[in-house]
Amino acid sequence: MFIYSTQTTEVVNAIKKHVRSNTALISIAEHTDIDVEGLIQELNKEGIAFMGGIFPKVIHGNKIFEKGIVANTLHNIEKLFVIRGISYKNYRIPPIDFKDRDYSLFTYVDGLTSNISHFLNRLYLNYGMETTYFGGGAGSLSLEQKPCVFNNEGLFEDAAVVGVMRMTSRIGVKHGWKKVDGPFIVTKADGNIIKEINWKNPFEVYRSVVEKHSKRKFNEHNFFDLAKGYPFGLVKKEGECIVRDPLMVNESGELICVGEVENNAVVDILNGNKESLINAAKSAAAECIYQSENPRKAIIIDCISRILFLEKHFDEELNAITKLIKDQYPDVSIGGALTIGEISSYGEGFLELYNKTTVVGMFEL
Amino acid sequence: MKIENHILTILQLYEYAMAIGKSLDYNESCNNFIRLILKRKNLNAAWILSNENNKYVCKYSIPFGRKSIVKTQPDLNNLLHGIDSFELFNNNALALSTAPIKLKDGHLAVFNLKEEGYLFLYSKKNNIDAQDLSKLQPVISKFMNALKACRVFSDQQRLLKNLEKQNQELSDYAHMVSHDLKSPLRSIDALTSWITEDYYDHFDVEGKNQLNEIRFSVNKMDAMIKGILDYSTIDKNQSETYDVDLYTLVKETVSCMSVPENISVMIDELPKVRGDKFRLQQLFQNLVDNAIKYNDKEQGLVNISVVDNNQFWKFYVSDNGKGIDSKYFDKIFQTFGKLENRKDSTGIGLAVVKKIVHMYEGSIWVESTLGLGTTFFFTLRK
Numbered sequence: 001m002f003i004y005s006t007q008t009t010e011v012v013n014a015i016k017k018h019v020r021s022n023t024a025l026i027s028i029a030e031h032t033d034i035d036v037e038g039l040i041q042e043l044n045k046e047g048i049a050f051m052g053g054i055f056p057k058v059i060h061g062n063k064i065f066e067k068g069i070v071a072n073t074l075h076n077i078e079k080l081f082v083i084r085g086i087s088y089k090n091y092r093i094p095p096i097d098f099k100d101r102d103y104s105l106f107t108y109v110d111g112l113t114s115n116i117s118h119f120l121n122r123l124y125l126n127y128g129m130e131t132t133y134f135g136g137g138a139g140s141l142s143l144e145q146k147p148c149v150f151n152n153e154g155l156f157e158d159a160a161v162v163g164v165m166r167m168t169s170r171i172g173v174k175h176g177w178k179k180v181d182g183p184f185i186v187t188k189a190d191g192n193i194i195k196e197i198n199w200k201n202p203f204e205v206y207r208s209v210v211e212k213h214s215k216r217k218f219n220e221h222n223f224f225d226l227a228k229g230y231p232f233g234l235v236k237k238e239g240e241c242i243v244r245d246p247l248m249v250n251e252s253g254e255l256i257c258v259g260e261v262e263n264n265a266v267v268d269i270l271n272g273n274k275e276s277l278i279n280a281a282k283s284a285a286a287e288c289i290y291q292s293e294n295p296r297k298a299i300i301i302d303c304i305s306r307i308l309f310l311e312k313h314f315d316e317e318l319n320a321i322t323k324l325i326k327d328q329y330p331d332v333s334i335g336g337a338l339t340i341g342e343i344s345s346y347g348e349g350f351l352e353l354y355n356k357t358t359v360v361g362m363f364e365l
Numbered sequence: 366m367k368i369e370n371h372i373l374t375i376l377q378l379y380e381y382a383m384a385i386g387k388s389l390d391y392n393e394s395c396n397n398f399i400r401l402i403l404k405r406k407n408l409n410a411a412w413i414l415s416n417e418n419n420k421y422v423c424k425y426s427i428p429f430g431r432k433s434i435v436k437t438q439p440d441l442n443n444l445l446h447g448i449d450s451f452e453l454f455n456n457n458a459l460a461l462s463t464a465p466i467k468l469k470d471g472h473l474a475v476f477n478l479k480e481e482g483y484l485f486l487y488s489k490k491n492n493i494d495a496q497d498l499s500k501l502q503p504v505i506s507k508f509m510n511a512l513k514a515c516r517v518f519s520d521q522q523r524l525l526k527n528l529e530k531q532n533q534e535l536s537d538y539a540h541m542v543s544h545d546l547k548s549p550l551r552s553i554d555a556l557t558s559w560i561t562e563d564y565y566d567h568f569d570v571e572g573k574n575q576l577n578e579i580r581f582s583v584n585k586m587d588a589m590i591k592g593i594l595d596y597s598t599i600d601k602n603q604s605e606t607y608d609v610d611l612y613t614l615v616k617e618t619v620s621c622m623s624v625p626e627n628i629s630v631m632i633d634e635l636p637k638v639r640g641d642k643f644r645l646q647q648l649f650q651n652l653v654d655n656a657i658k659y660n661d662k663e664q665g666l667v668n669i670s671v672v673d674n675n676q677f678w679k680f681y682v683s684d685n686g687k688g689i690d691s692k693y694f695d696k697i698f699q700t701f702g703k704l705e706n707r708k709d710s711t712g713i714g715l716a717v718v719k720k721i722v723h724m725y726e727g728s729i730w731v732e733s734t735l736g737l738g739t740t741f742f743f744t745l746r747k
Contacts, residue, residue: 121400124427124428125428125429128409128427128429128466129409129466129489183373183376185376185380235373235405236404236407237377237405237406237407237497238407239407262384263383264379264380264383264384266373266377349403349404349407349409349490349492350400350403
């Protein structure tokens with residue numbers, strides 16, 4: 001359900017009517033003129049269980065919105081919790097008594113905090129293959145870190161909200177970025193900063209590849225404008241690589257990415273085009289539609305940098321996804337968000353944080 | 366394309382290899398390497414089982430499992446013992462039963478880590494094949510060695526901690542026993558002293574002798590307790606070090622000792638060393654005291670001297686006494702390691718000497734010829 005109103009009471013009533021006694025998943029576009037802390041208070045007064053995040057943009061149906069609220073129903077919630085202090089790595093993942101049935105875990109994490117990969121590792125260590133994983137990074141497109149995830153306990157920065165449901169879900173993950181050059185070795189890295197590639201200054205290596213391929217030159221002001229089309233890919237054995245988005249270059253020529261890069265990681269430099277990205281998004285949708293049996297809702301987690309790259313063509317990507325879903329399941333509701341980092345277990349493998357990727361989840365009961 | 370794939374494989378093996386040996390902590394070492402393998406190869410789980418006392422104990426697992434012990438059974442033993450370096454199992458219920466988590470089906474690679482147990486890599490889908498395992502094998506061998514290093518390091522740490530604990534307990538015990546024993550000893554001393562003062566004339570000769578024997582034993586026990594206390598506190602109460610003129614110190618020490626007339630003590634020029642006056646005095650006093658005590662010659666000689674030995678001074682205290690059989694060279698430095706049951710010997714003196722020398726990072730040893738004499742050598746850092 002999409003909520004246009006910015007009146008707290010109206011928003012609360014709409015959510016209450018939509019989710020009834022279930023839990024609400026609330027995705028708020030960052031420019032929505034609403035007092036989120038006031039909303040939390042009112043939802044609590046009404047006894048509504050909820051979790052949510054504030055995102056650069058939100059998705060409802062086949063449209064994206066810079067303002068507005070998308071509410072989804074999370075049925076059969078087993079556990080709802082918040083993990084605070086993600087960057088400090090000092091927290092406890094609560095135990096869950098998983099029974100012999102399907103579970104789905106949904107999480108919104110502060111996409112601009114550090115050590116998100118550590119948090120995902122901890123989730124997987126504790127819950128393993130008992131559940132599927134799905135979620136994304138919340139935050140502002142200004143890249144200024146501020147409180148952006150919330151649940152009944154409040155609005156938080158450097159935190160993640162998590163909901164575990166007794167529910168079957170099918171997840172498709174694809175990005176469509178293709179290798180331009182590589183492989184390279186990240187000979188020195190620290191968290192999300194690439195400090196050396198092939199024992200050389202990373203920007204020098206990156207620049208030589210990107211300028212040659214794009215036939216454009218980097219200058220003081222256009223790093224992201226050019227780099228948004230040339231992410232790194234952490235090479236995996238099979239399937240698509242894990243994309244790392246270089247956001248900026250510092251005065252030492254080190255590249256700052258969204259998401260961590262391990263020391264000695266083998267990477268390619270990638271590039272994409274409208275066709276490859278849209279086809280990948282369609283594949284992600286097709287992958288989960290193909291596996292689904294009786295989905296009730298679809299949630300799309302798409303990277304904000306895809307819209308920055310595709311610009312006006314992003315509508316085509318979203319249309320391609322929603323059309324596939326609606327063609328197969330006309331009654332399924334579609335919602336989601338444009339995120340800073342996407343979360344899923346790739347092909348049911350280890351839990352990962354992605355950049356520049358489309359993750360589509362089909363949720364059944 | 367083939368060459369490119371080959372290069373990629375080598376680089377990935379390089380990445381795996383570089384994740385090994387970064388830590389001497391077992392869990393961290395496993396996290397660094399195994400997590401990377403799971404990520405890069407899209408695998409779902411991994412665990413390490415080691416055989417301890419006829420049980421397979423889960424030493425590590427991703428994700429955390431509930432089962433920590435897998436009972437050995439002949440079929441499982443045969444299965445695992447049959448793995449020379451690695452083996453791939455598809456939907457093998459017995460192999461899957463080793464998992465600390467519930468698994469119904471899937472693909473399992475098992476590597477034999479020799480003394481470190483078995484490493485299991487699990488894929489729900491078919492993401493591992495024999496060719497993969499063969500490429501991984503050298504890296505897994507490196508990982509196995511890293512685990513061995515972790516185990517040895519952890520054993521050493523445990524041993525060190527135990528030693529520290531035991532040392533502390535012994536020291537506390539010595540301290541406590543000494544203090545507890547001193548109290549009744551003082552009572553006995555006081556009571557026998559009063560009895561001597563008030564009733565000495567009422568005793569016959571035998572009674573008087575027995576009374577003297579009691580007082581002598583009390584004094585000896587007091588000396589032993591003091592010795593234990595000294596020994597247990599030598600390296601505990603770290604005193605300040607400063608320049609000590611050993612020649613003056615040893616000369617004063619000897620002049621305060623009761624040296625029999627038939628024994629000559631010769632002191633050569635001795636250097637200044639850094640140390641604590643009280644400890645150094647104790648060191649020389651105990652050695653000279655022994656040299657005098659165990660001298661059976663009509664003209665006893667004790668010589669205290671030193672030679673320059675690069676970074677150290679090598680001191681020696683020699684005598685022309687009875688000598689010590691070489692089989693007792695170790696025993697004499699042990700606490701209560703007496704060679705003779707003399708009334709005036711506590712058996713702690715040389716143990717205290719050794720501890721003081723070690724405290725100053727020196728070493729001590731003895732050379733002796735039965736009937737001719739003994740020389741105690743020790744070094745002190747310049």
